[in-house]
Amino acid sequence: MSASNGQIEHVSKKQKYAVCIACIGLLQSGSTSNVITQISEAMLSGDHDADAFTLALALPVCLSLRVHRIWTLLKQAYPQIPEKGRTDHIATMKDVWKNLVGPPLGKMVDKTFIQGQYIEFIMNISASYAGDMEDCKIMDQLCESTFALRRKQHKKYAGGVYSKQSVDAAIKRLTDEEFLKVCPNPPCIPTEAITFTGLKWQRDSIYMAGRYNKYSRELPQTPWFVEGERKMGSSVQELLCEILNKSVKAEDYRFSSSGREDVDVRCLGNGRPFVIEFINPCKTRFSRKEITEFQKEVNLSSEMIQLRDLQIVDKKDVKNLKEGEEEKTKAYCALCIARSGYDPSLLNQLSGVKELVIQQKTPVRVLHRRPLLTRPRIIHEMWASSIDNFFFKLHLTTQAGTYIKEFVHGDLGRTTPNVRSILGLDVDIIALDVERVALDWPPKCSE
Numbered sequence: 067m068s069a070s071n072g073q074i075e076h077v078s079k080k081q082k083y084a085v086c087i088a089c090i091g092l093l094q095s096g097s098t099s100n101v102i103t104q105i106s107e108a109m110l111s112g113d114h115d116a117d118a119f120t121l122a123l124a125l126p127v128c129l130s131l132r133v134h135r136i137w138t139l140l141k142q143a144y145p146q147i148p149e150k151g152r153t154d155h156i157a158t159m160k161d162v163w164k165n166l167v168g169p170p171l172g173k174m175v176d177k178t179f180i181q182g183q184y185i186e187f188i189m190n191i192s193a194s195y196a197g198d199m200e201d202c203k204i205m206d207q208l209c210e211s212t213f214a215l216r217r218k219q220h221k222k223y224a225g226g227v228y229s230k231q232s233v234d235a236a237i238k239r240l241t242d243e244e245f246l247k248v249c250p251n252p253p254c255i256p257t258e259a260i261t262f263t264g265l266k267w268q269r270d271s272i273y274m275a276g277r278y279n280k281y282s283r284e285l286p287q288t289p290w291f292v293e294g295e296r297k298m299g300s301s302v303q304e305l306l307c308e309i310l311n312k313s314v315k316a317e318d319y320r321f322s323s324s325g326r327e328d329v330d331v332r333c334l335g336n337g338r339p340f341v342i343e344f345i346n347p348c349k350t351r352f353s354r355k356e357i358t359e360f361q362k363e364v365n366l367s368s369e370m371i372q373l374r375d376l377q378i379v380d381k382k383d384v385k386n387l388k389e390g391e392e393e394k395t396k397a398y399c400a401l402c403i404a405r406s407g408y409d410p411s412l413l414n415q416l417s418g419v420k421e422l423v424i425q426q427k428t429p430v431r432v433l434h435r436r437p438l439l440t441r442p443r444i445i446h447e448m449w450a451s452s453i454d455n456f457f458f459k460l461h462l463t464t465q466a467g468t469y470i471k472e473f474v475h476g477d478l479g480r481t482t483p484n485v486r487s488i489l490g491l492d493v494d495i496i497a498l499d500v501e502r503v504a505l506d507w508p509p510k511c512s513e
């Protein structure tokens with residue numbers, strides 16, 4: 067090892083101390099205070115309401131390669147030293163680092179540092195080393211077949227030619243003798259110590275559920291784009307989520323609902339159940355009173371929607387929203403017109419219809435995004451009331467997923483039977499309202 071001694075002297079003239087060849091400075095004294103400040107600033111900027119946190123550390127790929135090199139040389143020089151700890155050397159190194167950094171960091175951010183168990187709030191830290199790639203190049207000689215191929219197809223490998231997984235797996239396949247043939251010397255002295263680059267918190271999602279009414283015929287449920295161009299100013303999703311996220315401060319959110327309505331369809335009655343998943347939130351703890359305040363704020367913000375039964379729900383209960391969605395019934399009211407006039411007594415042919423099975427081909431208007439299928443759907447019940455000799459109201463209870471507009475006008479014969487064919491009249495639909503979504507979830511809130 068005399069060659070490397072020379073190197074150490076050479077380096078030590080330029081630097082205060084040589085960077086450790088095994089940990090690249092990760093565990094060297096004085097190296098942690100900077101990173102503690104760095105992480106605490108990142109954590110405090112999020113202003114999380116978690117009491118505890120844990121740390122996750124990603125190390126440069128070459129670190130396990132370096133440690134392996136040192137182990138093989140040690141074993142060669144002192145065959146009697148025990149192998150104990152060799153395989154989880156890197157994990158131990160990480161644990162030592164976390165225990166150096168965690169407790170003082172916890173004091174700075176006023177949260178308890180917890181290690182070795184599941185915590186909903188994780189601070190992810192990546193350590194990088196400028197010479198990582200250079201170090202890894204020895205892999206081409208150690209395991210030519212693997213890395214020559216990866217180099218050729220490098221576009222396929224998102225983690226780069228020398229991913230942690232590929233390097234670790236390649237090392238594992240080699241015996242110490244094979245390894246030493248290519249790497250007879252200890253790893254070179256690092257040109258600089260590890261730096262900490264990616265500091266990113268990660269927190270479990272929270273879920274808020276409720277029901278919404280939509281009173282506008284010009285409001286889509288989700289942001290609506292036609293060929294890249296925005297249609298309509300807002301959406302139910304945005305009106306709800308953007309106000310709520312001012313308090314939750316999540317990185318992103320996902321809105322889902324029990325079925326959906328067209329932009330020109332109102333949703334009345336008890337409203338439509340929905341869930342919002344807030345991804346990577348800063349705030350997750352809200353009192354019942356605060357939730358009620360959020361609901362009020364949404365309701366005051368727009369005349370187009372109203373919100374009720376807003377609550378935080380468990381992740382495991384979210385499945386209630388989609389479960390049995392196909393079997394759930396929905397009640398509608400359709401305003402219809404018979405353009406050439408009609409005899410109101412004709413409406414008796416609609417009233418009293420029970421469990422009528424219709425065949426619906428995917429409507430022309432949604433064919434661009436849904437597959438072409440013929441699906442049976444059930445009209446559980448319907449009745450009609452006349453307004454005058456041109457207009458009437460049709461009330462229906464149907465299986466979820468029934469296309470109501472098409473059931474009224476027949477969609478050029480793609481839905482059979484339909485109101486037009488039953489009445490033998492040229493009937494069209496003017497307006498549609500959802501009156502009830504039969505799903506007893508989320509539970510009602512007493513406010």
Ligand SMILES: [Zn+2]
Pocket residue numbers: 086087088089090091092093094
């Ligand atoms: Zn070290």
